[in-house]
Amino acid sequence: MVKNKKTLIILTAVLALLPLITQTKAVLNAFILLLIFATLGEAWNLITGFAGQTSFGHAAFFGIGAYTSAVIFYRCGVTPWLGMILGGIIASVIAAVMSYPCFRLKGHYFAIATLAVAEIIKQVFVSWSYVEGATGISIPIIHRSSGFGRRLFYLQFSDKLPWVYICLALFTAVIFLSSYLENSKMGYYLKAIRESHEVAEAIGINPTNYKLYAMIISAFISALCGSIYAQYILYIDPFMMFSLDISMKIVLLTVLGGIGNIYGPIIGAAIFIPLSEFTRIKLGGSGTGIDLMIYGLLIVLITCFRPKGVIGIAEKAAEKFRGKKTGGGGSIEAAS
Amino acid sequence: MVIGQIIANGILMGFIYALVAVGLTLTWGVMDIINFAHGEFLMIGMYTAFWMFTLFSVDPLAALPVCTAAVFVLGVLTYTGIIKRVLNAAGLTALLATFGLSMFLKNFAQYLWSPNYRYINNALVSGKTVRLGSVVIGMPQIAAAVGSIILTIVIMSFVDRTRTGKAIQATALNKNTALLMGINTNKMYAITFGLSGACVGAAGALMATFFPIYPASGALYSVIAFVIVALGGFGNIKGALFGGLIIGLTEALGGFFLGTQFKYAIVFLIYLVVIQVRPKGLFGW
Numbered sequence: 001m002v003k004n005k006k007t008l009i010i011l012t013a014v015l016a017l018l019p020l021i022t023q024t025k026a027v028l029n030a031f032i033l034l035l036i037f038a039t040l041g042e043a044w045n046l047i048t049g050f051a052g053q054t055s056f057g058h059a060a061f062f063g064i065g066a067y068t069s070a071v072i073f074y075r076c077g078v079t080p081w082l083g084m085i086l087g088g089i090i091a092s093v094i095a096a097v098m099s100y101p102c103f104r105l106k107g108h109y110f111a112i113a114t115l116a117v118a119e120i121i122k123q124v125f126v127s128w129s130y131v132e133g134a135t136g137i138s139i140p141i142i143h144r145s146s147g148f149g150r151r152l153f154y155l156q157f158s159d160k161l162p163w164v165y166i167c168l169a170l171f172t173a174v175i176f177l178s179s180y181l182e183n184s185k186m187g188y189y190l191k192a193i194r195e196s197h198e199v200a201e202a203i204g205i206n207p208t209n210y211k212l213y214a215m216i217i218s219a220f221i222s223a224l225c226g227s228i229y230a231q232y233i234l235y236i237d238p239f240m241m242f243s244l245d246i247s248m249k250i251v252l253l254t255v256l257g258g259i260g261n262i263y264g265p266i267i268g269a270a271i272f273i274p275l276s277e278f279t280r281i282k283l284g285g286s287g288t289g290i291d292l293m294i295y296g297l298l299i300v301l302i303t304c305f306r307p308k309g310v311i312g313i314a315e316k317a318a319e320k321f322r323g324k325k326t327g328g329g330g331s332i333e334a335a336s
Numbered sequence: 337m338v339i340g341q342i343i344a345n346g347i348l349m350g351f352i353y354a355l356v357a358v359g360l361t362l363t364w365g366v367m368d369i370i371n372f373a374h375g376e377f378l379m380i381g382m383y384t385a386f387w388m389f390t391l392f393s394v395d396p397l398a399a400l401p402v403c404t405a406a407v408f409v410l411g412v413l414t415y416t417g418i419i420k421r422v423l424n425a426a427g428l429t430a431l432l433a434t435f436g437l438s439m440f441l442k443n444f445a446q447y448l449w450s451p452n453y454r455y456i457n458n459a460l461v462s463g464k465t466v467r468l469g470s471v472v473i474g475m476p477q478i479a480a481a482v483g484s485i486i487l488t489i490v491i492m493s494f495v496d497r498t499r500t501g502k503a504i505q506a507t508a509l510n511k512n513t514a515l516l517m518g519i520n521t522n523k524m525y526a527i528t529f530g531l532s533g534a535c536v537g538a539a540g541a542l543m544a545t546f547f548p549i550y551p552a553s554g555a556l557y558s559v560i561a562f563v564i565v566a567l568g569g570f571g572n573i574k575g576a577l578f579g580g581l582i583i584g585l586t587e588a589l590g591g592f593f594l595g596t597q598f599k600y601a602i603v604f605l606i607y608l609v610v611i612q613v614r615p616k617g618l619f620g621w
Contacts, residue, residue, distance in 0.1 A: 054428065101608065105615050108370065112566040113611060116604035119559065123601035244559065248372070248435050255428045289443035289451070289551070296443060299436025303429050304421040 008179060011266070012172045019164050026281060028160040032232060034273040035167035036225050041254040041265025042174045043221035048251075049260035050187060051214045052194030054107070056247050057114030058222050060121045061091040063241035065223025066230035067125065070137045073154075075130075080155040084227035088220040094121075095219030096212060103211050106197075115244065122242035136237025139230065155231040163232055170228065171266075174221055178262045181217075190214055194260075256302060341471050342588045348473065348481040350584020352543060355484040356557050357564035357576040358491055359535030365571015366508040366528045369419065372434040375558025376441035377533050381407045381540020382549045383445060386454055389544075395460045396544045397479060403541035404534045411533025415526045423525070438558075445551040453548040461545055480542035487538050491531065492573050504528055508571060560600075563607045569620025578618060582606065 015035075019028060040062065048054050068090055069083025102113045126134045142154050151157050155166075181187045192200040193207045200207055230236045240246075249272075257268020276295050283291035360374045371377075381403045388399035396403075418437060422430040456462070464475035495501040506514040507524040515521050536554075547553065564583050568575020583603050590602030610618065 101612055105611060108364075108570060109566055109611060109615060109617070111370075112562050113608060115559070116563060116607050119604045120601045120608075123598060123604075127595075127597035248432075251428060252432050252435065255432055259427060289446035291443075293440055293443035293447055296436045296439030296441075300418055300433055300440060303425070303433040303436060304418055 004179060008172075008175060011175075011263075012168070015168055015171075016165070019161060023161075025160060026277070028164060030274050030277040032160060032163045032167050033277065034269045035164070035171045036229055036232075037249065037253060037273055038266040038269035039167070039171045039174050040222055040225045040250045041257065041269060042171075042178050042262065043218040043225070044250045045254055045259065045262070045265055046178065046181065046190075046218045046221075047211070047214045049254065049264070050182065050190040050194065051211050052190075053103070053211055053215075054111040055114045055218075056111045056244070056251065057116075057118035058218075058250050059242050059244065059246035060114075060118035061095065061219040061222035062226040062229070062246060063118075063121065063125070063236075063238070064091045064094060065226025066236050066241050067131060067137075067226075068223070069227035070139055070230045070236055071131050074137050074139060079153055080227060080231050081153070084224055087223040087227050091219040091223035091226075092216045095215045099212050099215045100208075103208050115247070118242055118244070118247060122238050125238035125242065134238060136235060136240070139234045139236075141234070155228075156234075163228075167228060170224060175262060175266070177217075177221075182262060186210060186213065252299065337470055338592075340469075342592050343585065344468075344471050344473055345477070346585035346588030347581060348477045348584070349588065350581035351481040351484040351488075352539060352580075353557070353560060353564055353584050354577045354580025355487055355535055355539045355542075357561045357568070357580050358488055358573055359532040359539070360558075360561045361565045361568065361571055361573060361576040362491075362495075362528050362532045362535070364565055366504055367419070367423070367525055368570075369423075369430045369434065370562070371532065372431060372558065373414070373438035373441060374532070374536060374561060375554030375556070376438045376445075377407050377410060377554070378536040378540050378543075378557055379445060379549075379551065379554035380410060380441065381537040382544045382547070382553060383449065383540075384537070385541040385544035386456060386549050389456050389459065396456060396541050397460060397483075400483070400538055400541040404537040407533040407537025407540070408530040409533075410537075412526050412530040414533070415529035419525070419529065420522070442551050442555070449551070451551055453550045455548055456544050459545045474546065476546040479545070483538065483542045487535065488573070488577055491535065492577075494531075495573060500524075500527065556600075560603060563604060567607050567610055567617055569614075569617030572617070572619040575617055575619035582610075 018031060022028075040058065043061075044055060044058050065084070065087035068087030069080040072078040072083045072086065073080050098114075098117045102110055102117070105113055125131055131137065139156075142150065142156050144158070146154075146156075152162070157163060181190075189200070189205045189210045192203070192205055193210060197207055226241070230241075253268030253272045254265045255268070257266070257271070258264030275298060279291040279295050279298075283294065356374070356378060359377075360371060363369055363371050363374075384403040384406045385396040385399050388394040388402055389396055394402075414434075414437065418433050419430060422433045459476070461475040461479045466473050466475060466478060493501075495504060503514070503519045504524050504527065506517065506519055507521045507528075511521050514524070560583060564579040565576055567582065568577070568579035583606070586606045587599045587603050590606075591599035594602065614620065
């Protein structure tokens with residue numbers, strides 16, 4: 001059951017209309033990245049926001065998705081659409097395999113375990129020659145005179161507009177799924193597990209199973225984002241895809257947007273992605289790192305002076321928008 | 337014997353890892369904050385040693401107190417300026433503040449000092465080796481390991497023996513009760529953060545003689561230190577020491593038997609294995 005269908009439809013419609021206002025490349029680029037990271041945030045939110053299991057390793061799933069579609073296109077010329085699905089399945093399998101032993105761990109021990117898994121996968125990709133190791137893969141470009149059908153089939157476009165709608169379609173599907181899950185039995189089970197593992201177990205919920213389901217769905221979505229990202233930027237390497245920075249970026253925008261709330265990731269992404277793109281465009285390129293320096297400083301300032309600001313404002317706005325007070329979502333306490 | 341050489345290298349590296357991890361475990365155990373800027377503190381320590389050497393030709397070992405003090409101050413400032421404000425915020429906010437700080441410090445160093453690799457070539461201990469049978473050990477590594485052991489013991493006895501150390505322990509156990517007992521928890525937190533910085537400041541000075549110094553030089557050590565701290569059990573100094581040794585040995589032996597490209601993968605793998613037997617770390621409770 002999707003509870004706030006109307007809000008979601010309006011949100012999607014507004015997002016869909018945004019590209020009509022401006023067609024500037026830089027703006028569309030920021031918008032595409034915003035949608036990709038918002039989707040990643042939704043995925044991360046499932047396991048951390050709802051189920052309360054802090055993951056610092058979502059870059060692993062993101063990277064696996066990117067690599068699967070890129071490798072089978074690069075090596076065998078198979079359409080990235082198939083690679084996307086395959087990447088999702090592989091990421092889900094890895095999530096299931098790693099989760100089983102990791103879910104015994106609590107709080108920070110789990111978080112560090114997910115980080116360790118991502119690092120191991122990175123090291124494997126760095127020294128794996130079939131996937132070009134540390135050199136990375138440049139995705140082969142299809143002929144420039146290809147028609148739209150062929151471009152769609154190989155997921156390479158000459159302008160940015162199709163990307164906006166592909167990313168938006170994925171984001172919409174994922175936010176509807178999140179909303180559905182939040183109000184389903186599983187969503188309530190996950191929240192019960194988040195609030196108290198022991199109590200959830202005592203009332204007959206099997207925490208391991210439900211955390212596993214959440215992790216598998218989350219990994220699948222992250223991998224889809226990875227495939228799209230790889231096709232969009234056309235170059236991937238292990239240091240970029242499996243970096244702790246990607247994992248932390250997901251954590252950052254979801255937590256500051258509103259953790260455990262389905263609108264959190266899009267709000268967070270809407271603040272942080274344009275901010276990072278803007279500082280990068282204005283100040284990057286000199287190679288002095290001043291853009292990231294200022295971005296880092298802004299993160300510190302936002303967390304320091306408005307630790308609950310963005311979340312608080314977002315929730316208040318959402319309440320007003322819906323015209324009633326709802327209890328769902330909310331912020332979670334320290335995940336330990 | 338090659339294997340003896342490798343074990344010796346692993347143990348020496350392990351002591352350095354331990355010192356970095358001791359600093360991290362302090363803030364983690366006492367304040368329950370994962371300090372993502374820990375590696376950058378280390379990097380600042382290394383740069384302090386480098387500039388002391390280049391500008392004033394002070395040997396890194398002689399500059400050790402300066403590096404320690406500099407990063408101690410940086411730690412205290414980080415606490416009073418940033419951490420204090422986010423200490424009571426929900427969930428992962430404090431962690432994100434340190435993540436932002438790490439990004440800032442790394443790029444600040446790059447802005448000021450360029451991303452080039454820098455080396456300290458002719459320090460007091462440079463180029464000297466000690467021969468023990470067939471095992472040859474570099475003097476810089478020995479100095480670093482000995483320094484790390486001494487500092488770890490100093491920190492351990494400070495936390496265990498002194499009044500301030502006891503107050504820090506009390507604060508770690510229960511902040512509110514400690515407050516009721518008349519402990520200035522705010523001050524304790526500041527000292528803990530300072531101490532944590534002092535550890536990596538010293539580690540930076542010790543490592544500067546045989547590691548390249550560049551803005552991202554601390555990043556790898558902070559991730560390894562996370563694993564060491566979790567391996568030993570959060571907030572446990574003894575755990576960090578043994579965790580450091582285990583990781584140092586694993587890295588050296590794993591690198592030798594399975595190829596150096598896999599040495600870090602094995603380091604992370606050993607954590608996943610140990611944590612299956614001891615879900616709260618070796619010394620956790």
